[in-house]
Amino acid sequence: MEQQPLQSIKLTAEQARKLLYQMLLIRRFEEKAAEMYTKEKIRGFLHLYIGEEAVAVGVMQALGPEDNVLCTYREHGHALVRGMDAGVIMAEMYGRQEGCCRGRGGxxxxxxxxxxxxxxxxxxxxxxxxxxxxGLADKKMKRKQLTCCFFGEGAMAEGAFHEAMNLAALWQVPVLFVCENNLYAMGTALRYTHAQTDLEKKGAAYGIASASVDGMDLMAVMQAANTAAESIRRTGQPYFLVCNTYRFRAHSMFDAELYREKSEVEEWKKRDPVPGFFNYLTQQHILIDNDFKEAEAKVEKEIEKAVEFADACSLEPVEELTKYTYSER
Amino acid sequence: MAGNLITYRECIKQALREALQADERVFVMGEDVGRYGGAFAVSKNLLQEFGPERIMDTPLSEAGFVGAGIGAALGGMRPIVEIMTVNFSLLALDQIANNAATLLHMSGGQFNVPLVIRMSAGIGRQLAAQHSHSWEPLFAHLPGLRILSAGTHEDARHMLAPALADPDPVIIFEYTSLLNLEKELPTSINQVDIHKAKVRREGKDISLITYGTGVYKCLAAADELAAAGIAAEVLDLRVLRPLDDETILASVAKTNRAFIVEDASRSVSVSSEVSARIMEKSFYDLDAPVQRLCGAEVPIPYPKHLEDAAVPQPAQIVSAIKTLLQHA
Structure with missing residues (x-):
């Protein structure tokens, strides 16, 4: 059963503006990434987070700078909210050495x-x-931080998920497992991949405190993530949070989307988390229409700056191909 | 020079104890390492000595606990992960190949993984096809890993400390068939260079290049060859990745002949790589083509006579070298 948003979080206008900015930043960054992909500035695989923004933005609010974050290959949004520079991320996607991984990861x-x-x-x-x-290292070193690990529901069919959940529960490590359930493991729907589709039950089966939340509702995700993080910080024990969400765009740029109806996508778009959150803010009289415009303008500038930065970046010299295969002695 | 007689098992155990005493960040985890005392009694009583936080029994989750070892290493610990035997290591191969080996390079130099994985390997205990693997070549194929092979008591005793000091993931292959073997451990040696191959016996007539269980086999063969007037040099590769070309080529330059011995099956093996490097870099030092004696290309069978026939035996080494030198 999904936790109902308790609305116990009261946002100040300043907090609301920051959250709105983060939501919009992901949305526009991803749209720009898609554009740059078609221009062949970005190559390889590109997986967009459009539609799922409330999950990364909501969960990240519960984390501090000392906490560890691990994500999947659909992680641009998480990186942005975590505070990585949009230009550095774009440069990485361009394969440029000024990127966060010298362009090697993409x-x-x-x-x-x-x-x-x-x-x-x-x-x-x-x-x-x-x-x-x-998490084990933090526990052994008696550090108070937690580790937040995002993954999709596809991962929950892997043996590695079950081994990790068992170890986390057995060793009682401070790890927040966040399942971003976007209903499709690439192109195969949840009902074709999981016998038990109430995913949170799989956490509970390992004795891990588990909950699910409407991942299209930023306030609900924030609330649920706060509850989860607070529980981990209090008990030192793992927590499993399922965020039910939806990917509006294709799995990757190679996906012809043969496996779902357009009408299904359109139905989900009615629950788009970005306008959904803004509507909530105006209804609550926290922000006004002009705030949205200002946020859009600020984001546009940021994205423009990111692209300008990436365009000006350079390629790592081929001579450095093998650098960091091993640590330098 | 003389030391006391010591088993290979005790060498590993002393190395583990020393590592645990030297650094609070070091801990051992693996299946049955604690309460059982280690599947081969290597870690017997270490749980009592160091407690369950430092000697951690794990469930049968090779991918899980190797991955946790990688995470713990990223988090500042110095884990020693024991995979009970190499035979189970493929369950963790994704963690080793896709995480441990790649993170430093893929992150542009940001995240190194100071992890040590130990696993026992080898053929010769009639354990049949699924428990008799020599997969050193398989792991030695992967850039980003340092692959060590403890073919002697000296290395079993002294390889662990430098492996733990290495900033990158290190896999140490140990050999089940050597566990009960007693040897004198030279007291003059208290560290080994995990970047260099090691000449175990000097000789001028031919280089016997080997690793793992091949080392004592080749030393025994060299004894016998000496009686026949052939001075064989025994070179223990010790580091299977990255290979120490310098020491290999220096030996070949001296003897002008190379004979490579390994238990692993012949194709796409460590010996094929070493042979290729000698050909590429020392062709004109050679008086004869490089020869190899390797494992048969077959799943290892259970019956003793077939198992023996599947891996190089000292008598084969001796006769092959006598033939080679007669024809030289």
Whole structure:
């Protein structure tokens, strides 16, 4: 059962503007990324987060700078909200050496030591055990931080998910597992991949505190993430949060979307989290229409700056191809 | 020089104890390492000595606990992850190949993984096809890893400390068939260079290049060859990735002949790589083509006579080299 938004979070206008900015930044950044892909400035795989913004924005509000974050290959939004520079991310996607990983990772592998952002991991469920290990290290070193690990519902069919959940529960590590359930593992719907589609039950099966939330509702996600993070910080034990959401765009730029009806996508778009959140803010008299325009303008400038930056960036010299295969002695 | 007689098992155990004493960040985790005492009794009583936080029994979740080891290493710990035997290592291959080996390069140098994985390997205990693997070549194929092979007591005792000091992931292959073998451990040696191959016996007539269980086999063969007037040099590769070309080529430059011995099956193996490098870089030092004696290209069978026939035996090494030198 999904937790109902308790609306116990009262946003100030300043907080609301920041959240709106983050939501819009992801949306417009992703649209720009798609454009740059068609212009062949970005190559390889590109997975867009459009439609799922409330999950990354909502969950990140519950984290502090000392916490660890691990994501999937659909992670541009998480990186932006985590505080990584849009230009540096764009440069990475351009494959330029001023990118966060010198351009070596590209869209699927954003890493940033400064913000404790451990990818950008592109083997489905491959990063869950690493999250357990980061939590284990924190526990052993008696550090109070938590580790937040995002993954899709596709990952929950992997053995690696079940091993990680068991280890997390067994070792009682402070890890927040966030399932971004967008209903499709690439192109195969949840009902064709999971016998038990109440995904939160799989966390509970391991004795992990578990909940699900409407992932299209930013306020609800924030509330649920706060509850989860507070529980982890209080008990030191893992927590499993399922955010039910929807991907408006194709899985990747190669996806012809043969597996779902356009009408289904349109139906979900009625619950678009970006206008949904803004409507909430105006209804609550926290922001007015002009705030939206200002946020859009600020985002536009930021994206423009990011593209300008990436366009001006350079390629890593081929001589450095093997640099960092091993640490430099 | 003389030391005390010690088993290979005790060498590993002393290395583990020393590592645990030296650094609070070091912990051991793996299946049955604690209460059981290690599947091969390598870590017997370490749980009692260091407690369950430092000697962690894990469930049968190779991908899970190797991945957790990678995460813990990223988080500042110095985990020693034991995969009970190499035979189970493929369950963790995704973690090793896609995470441990790639993170430093893929993150543009930001995240190194100071992880040590130990696993026992080898053929010869009649354990049949699924428990008799020599997969050193498989792991040695992966850039980003340092692959070590402890073919001697000296390395079993002294490889772990430098492996833990290495900033990158290191896999140490240990050999089940050597566990009970007693040898004198030279007291003069208290560290090994995990970047260099090691000449175990000097000789001028031919280089016997090997690793793992091949080392003692080749040393025994060299003894026998010495009686026949052939001075064989025994070179223990020790580091299977990155290979120490310098030491290999220096030996070949001295003896002008190379004979490579390994248990792993012949095709796409460590010996094929070493042979290729000698040909590429030292062709004109050679008086004869490089020869190899390798495992048969077959799943290892259970019956003793067939198992023996599947891997190089010391007598084969001796006769092959006598033949080679007669024809040289």
């Amino acid at each position: 869209s699927m592998h954003l890493f940033d030591a400064k913000t404790k952002f451990y990818g950008g991991n592109a083997i489905v469920a491959g990063h869950l055990a690493m999250a357990v290990g980061l």
